Amino acid sequence: MNSSPANTAASGTAMASQLKTVTHKVPVLFVAIGIIAIAYIAFPVIALALRVPWGDFSEIASVPETIELLKTTLSAAALSTIIATVLGIGLALWLSQLRRGASAVRLLVYLPLAMPPVVSGLALTAFVGRRGLLAPVLDFFGWQLAFAFPGVVAAHVFVTLPFVVVAVDSALRQIDSEITASARGVGIGQWMILGRITLPTIAPAILTGLGLAFARSLGEFGTTVTFAGSMPGVTRTLPLGIYLEREISAENAYALSAILIGIAVLSLIVAGLPMLFSRQATQKAQVLGFMDVEKLRELTKPDVTGPDIKVTSNGQTTHFPSGETTTVIGMNGSGKTTLMSLIAGRLTSANFTLHDNPKVVLLTQNPGLPKNASVNQAITMVTRSSARTAELLAAAGLSALSDVRVSTLSGGQAAQVALVRALAARPQALILDEPLAAIDVSSAARWRRFLHATATDRTTLLVTHNALDVAGLSHNIAVMEAGRVVAFGPTNEILSVPPTSFVADIAGLNRLTGTIQSIDADGQTVINSHNQDIHGVLEIRTSPPESVLSEVSPSKGEKATVVFSPYDVQLHLEPLGKTPGATTIRGTVHSVTADSLSQLSVSVRVGSELITVPVDASHALNASINSVDEVDCTIDISKVRVYQH
Numbered sequence: 032m033n034s035s036p037a038n039t040a041a042s043g044t045a046m047a048s049q050l051k052t053v054t055h056k057v058p059v060l061f062v063a064i065g066i067i068a069i070a071y072i073a074f075p076v077i078a079l080a081l082r083v084p085w086g087d088f089s090e091i092a093s094v095p096e097t098i099e100l101l102k103t104t105l106s107a108a109a110l111s112t113i114i115a116t117v118l119g120i121g122l123a124l125w126l127s128q129l130r131r132g133a134s135a136v137r138l139l140v141y142l143p144l145a146m147p148p149v150v151s152g153l154a155l156t157a158f159v160g161r162r163g164l165l166a167p168v169l170d171f172f173g174w175q176l177a178f179a180f181p182g183v184v185a186a187h188v189f190v191t192l193p194f195v196v197v198a199v200d201s202a203l204r205q206i207d208s209e210i211t212a213s214a215r216g217v218g219i220g221q222w223m224i225l226g227r228i229t230l231p232t233i234a235p236a237i238l239t240g241l242g243l244a245f246a247r248s249l250g251e252f253g254t255t256v257t258f259a260g261s262m263p264g265v266t267r268t269l270p271l272g273i274y275l276e277r278e279i280s281a282e283n284a285y286a287l288s289a290i291l292i293g294i295a296v297l298s299l300i301v302a303g304l305p306m307l308f309s310r311q312a313t314q315k316a317q318v319l320g321f322m323d324v325e326k327l328r329e330l331t332k333p334d335v336t337g338p339d340i341k342v343t344s345n346g347q348t349t350h351f352p353s354g355e356t357t358t359v360i361g362m363n364g365s366g367k368t369t370l371m372s373l374i375a376g377r378l379t380s381a382n383f384t385l386h387d388n389p390k391v392v393l394l395t396q397n398p399g400l401p402k403n404a405s406v407n408q409a410i411t412m413v414t415r416s417s418a419r420t421a422e423l424l425a426a427a428g429l430s431a432l433s434d435v436r437v438s439t440l441s442g443g444q445a446a447q448v449a450l451v452r453a454l455a456a457r458p459q460a461l462i463l464d465e466p467l468a469a470i471d472v473s474s475a476a477r478w479r480r481f482l483h484a485t486a487t488d489r490t491t492l493l494v495t496h497n498a499l500d501v502a503g504l505s506h507n508i509a510v511m512e513a514g515r516v517v518a519f520g521p522t523n524e525i526l527s528v529p530p531t532s533f534v535a536d537i538a539g540l541n542r543l544t545g546t547i548q549s550i551d552a553d554g555q556t557v558i559n560s561h562n563q564d565i566h567g568v569l570e571i572r573t574s575p576p577e578s579v580l581s582e583v584s585p586s587k588g589e590k591a592t593v594v595f596s597p598y599d600v601q602l603h604l605e606p607l608g609k610t611p612g613a614t615t616i617r618g619t620v621h622s623v624t625a626d627s628l629s630q631l632s633v634s635v636r637v638g639s640e641l642i643t644v645p646v647d648a649s650h651a652l653n654a655s656i657n658s659v660d661e662v663d664c665t666i667d668i669s670k671v672r673v674y675q676h
């Protein structure tokens with residue numbers, strides 16, 4: 032049956048509506064503990080509710096004394112919550128960028144939570160009381176805090192501030208740092224990052240902090256009575272009123288307590304409402320369009336072509352030419368990401384210099400898109416024009432994603448949107464770290480076509496482990512090992528004379544190292560590699576890349592590299608005598624892997640190095656190759672290339 036795009040989308044929608052996350056049950060023990068914990072809180076509240084004289088409740092609630100208590104309580108709570116929220120958000124934002132001393136500041140901010148209320152009141156008295164440290168300043172301005180309403184607010188701010196800081200600080204610490212780093216990288220200003228990315232992300236935490244601060248302020252007692260006293264209509268809040276009423280009429284005290292609990296519950300509900308109504312965003316299955324390579328190229332071209340990227344790292348200078356793509360390859364941990372982060376200005380080091388200052392955009396494997404924004408909004412933060420964003424998305428074939436929330440994008444969709452956003456900044460230098468790894472084969476092919484077409488517009492550095500990227504996109508290769516560029520040169524030269532075994536793997540070649548034993552007039556050379564003599568033909572390179580390989584007249588005892596194709600190797604399970612015209616390498620079988628159902632690759636260990644030999648699957652099975660078997664590998668001498676180090 033044919034499935035049209037419309038059908039596919041419709042079935043995708045139907046699927047999305049049926050999706051539910053599987054919840055994993057916790058052991059019954061924890062259910063029991065949870066119930067005990069809830070009961071521990073609920074039963075005292077229920078017991079209190081049973082003692083409230085509900086028949087007289089409205090009368091008690093409406094007497095002038097109660098209204099007065101409520102006014103003082105609510106105004107102090109509202110004012111102190113506003114002040115604590117402003118101070119708390121500012122402090123938490125500062126803490127989020129503080130490297131040293133952040134733990135000490137956190138300890139200090141959380142201190143009021145651990146201080147006995149009376150001690151907090153005494154501390155405030157010592158600081159801003161009538162004879163406190165700041166008394167001369169307060170007197171100069173004619174301000175009085177102690178035993179006055181501002182003192183109530185000051186006491187409440189002191190005890191509620193930690194609630195806001197704890198909530199906002201922990202939310203800020205959970206923000207993916209790549210989101211803000213990549214936003215800065217594509218040129219989004221710090222106020223826009225704050226207003227459009229950071230604050231919307233932490234909004235639920237701000238509301239939680241605000242609700243907790245308000246509720247805590249409603250119940251504040253000890254600090255207030257110690258610092259501001261209990262003057263009716265001025266500093267006496269509801270908790271103080273309840274405490275005093277307890278001596279006169281327990282029933283009235285219970286009724287006032289019910290009012291206090293009611294307001295506290297209401298404030299927590301109001302603070303939690305946005306989370307209650309915020310539904311988990313979902314995305315319908317989308318059918319993406321086709322890419323218009325030329326249009327996308329036109330829309331993302333830098334205004335001025337940038338200079339070469341010239342960097343000096345640990346005393347070694349490397350040029351990444353403008354208008355070309357350089358693939359940066361190397362084993363895991365060889366320092367590729369670190370070098371790219373240094374070039375993009377995300378890391379600094381005393382041993383690193385970037386000589387020119389092109390407009391660099393780095394796109395890491397993490398798309399770093401703001402989760403709360405739609406795709407359209409995320410890109411418009413860069414373009415500042417929704418019309419241009421729409422053009423970009425259309426050219427990239429991603430219009431269908433325009434209104435989709437970033438948090439609901441699939442990994443491959445997010446990777447493509449992140450590419451569009453990086454390009455929207457019209458970078459002079461584009462650094463891409465495995466940009467196509469998450470993208471499906473046909474979309475990746477389109478992006479490869481685009482990257483190939485746009486290479487002349489800028490300097491492109493591409494960190495990749497993918498041989499297709501290297502073969503299809505790369506003008507030059509930089510090979511990294513142990514934090515250094517150990518070889519740099521045109522792609523075909525680096526691939527034909529792999530400077531490391533890692534590059535040999537990518538190039539699909541076998542590589543062994545050794546020392547030159549002899550060279551005859553025809554260039555026939557004998558190399559001693561792992562105590563074996565290997566015969567080959569010496570190749571003198573006419574344009575050596577800036578690498579470990581160089582053009583010097585070779586002589587006996589010098590280091591050399593032997594290169595040959597796996598397809599030129601014959602594998603023999605029985606020891607061979609001398610074979611005319613061929614060189615023999617003895618090794619042990621290291622592993623056997625299946626390239627396809629009909630073809631296997633046998634990895635043969637030669638000393639500390641490995642070579643690969645493709646063999647017919649049926650042949651290998653008949654011969655039952657084992658990982659410990661000794662084998663002979665023969666290669667036609669004319670197919671063995673020898674290069675001097």
Ligand SMILES: Nc1ncnc2c1ncn2[C@@H]1O[C@H](COP(=O)(O)OP(=O)(O)OP(=O)(O)O)[C@@H](O)[C@H]1O
Nearest residue numbers: 344361362363364365366367368369370513514515
């Ligand atoms: N020039 C350098 N100076 C100091 N430390 C470095 C340097 N280069 C790399 N490192 C350290 O080596 C580690 C690995 O580096 P990095 O993440 O850059 O490797 P990579 O090649 O990108 O690895 P992968 O392919 O796994 O992503 C990091 O902890 C990094 O801090």
